[in-house]
Amino acid sequence: MEHTNYVHGYSNREAMRLLDQAETLDEIIHHDTVFSKGSLVLEAGCGVGAQTKIIAPKNPESNFLSIDLSETSLREARELIQSLHITNVEFRQADIYHLPFTDETFDSVLICFVLEHLQNPKAALRELKRVVKQGGTMMAIEGDHGSTFFFPDSTSAHSAIDCQIQLQKQNGGNSNIGRELYPLFKSIDLASVSVSPRMVYVDASKPRLVEGFIKKTFTAMIEGVGEKAIQQGIIDGATFEQGINDLYRTAEPDGVFSYTFFKAFGIKENATSPGGKE
């Protein structure tokens, strides 16, 4: 640390502050999740509000309508948002495939970590596009488990990660959907489609991500599917345990871990008038 500070000429405290900003997953994913002033934004599949609580305060002059299929999740999300005194979010139970909104209701639609769970992500995106105004924007954020690599490499660790991928597949989902966002957005005829990968590259120079991402986010998530995967015979107990150990091993001072999220952006434009949004 002291060397980095020396080179860039920052005080230790300032360097730590900058580090804090760049080193959180929220910052990597959401630093550019910004909407025009006065926008009405549909957040599709808000779950318990994990993204809502980041996005809504980041856009205080926009209003959010956050929907989810599960009333239980919505109850948790409401409590969370209230406890944080966030006032620009309303919640509503709704099915993403059959939205209870008339055409062209929203300025923007945002969908985070939801498409990976859907059997028909294209149909969901098409329905979301229906409720976006002409000239309005669509944004999607998804992970991609197949993008994971690390040092030291480990076949057992890859097998453990594959358990999550297999179980997701059984449920009709797709853990590797991040890389598909470009073709998905193009397939529903959005304009100005652009996809930017958000690689979370972690080595020991980034202690917050070592702790917060390698250990507490990714490996904990994989660890969570172990019981089910072993029960279903997707993997044996010893290999799974070894895989989890090897994932934690990448969090050691000489380890490296990399995972890539994808963020897609597109505009709903009238096919006959490309400049129609103004």
Next chain:
Amino acid sequence: MEHTNYVHGYSNREAMRLLDQAETLDEIIHHDTVFSKGSLVLEAGCGVGAQTKIIAPKNPESNFLSIDLSETSLREARELIQSLHITNVEFRQADIYHLPFTDETFDSVLICFVLEHLQNPKAALRELKRVVKQGGTMMAIEGDHGSTFFFPDSTSAHSAIDCQIQLQKQNGGNSNIGRELYPLFKSIDLASVSVSPRMVYVDASKPRLVEGFIKKTFTAMIEGVGEKAIQQGIIDGATFEQGINDLYRTAEPDGVFSYTFFKAFGIKENATSPGGKE
């Protein structure tokens, strides 16, 4: 394209120019390969000068000494650099493990796409560190074949890529060395070690990279090892052919391809005086 131009307000020509800059591999890898004015830089393992011809003109006020083990490669490199009228490069035959230079000769050392071929990359880096001045910098750039992923996904394509990895391993090399640059630089006690991944993410919105990277660089390279891999029984001909077809398939309008290079930076500092370089 016209939509992108519209949104960002650029003329078509200006947009294409910006695209040209951002879309070349050289730019992704070398945009920050810059040395202080007056630096004497050792380029270790210049080969036929493929990187030399980019780096030297980029740093007209630095002088380069580019070495390689192979006289044949050096002859090609000399011709290339002369033909381009680049005047700040000298060439010399030398062994990276036993450099014919006294300690602390160079302000900086640069090594690109060489460590992947070495049986003992750490020993080479240690020898390179020896000839760097106190306070001088070391820079390494390497690829990582294990970082490759694409859409549509294909087991055959991964098997074809694995042929290159296996053949490299037989030669004592490591095609997945990119991810190891951080521990390698730390292991030779460099200060201020920082590694930045350079993901080359390609979809149809980046036509130059589709052509220049997916087809002409990556897939052509994998295609090149086919004969040897089939001959050695690493893969059967049909699977290899399918794999190559599937890699070209990712260059279609709905395809996606991703590969990550790594760039490492470190400073040689006296252990007893961290600020000693001034």
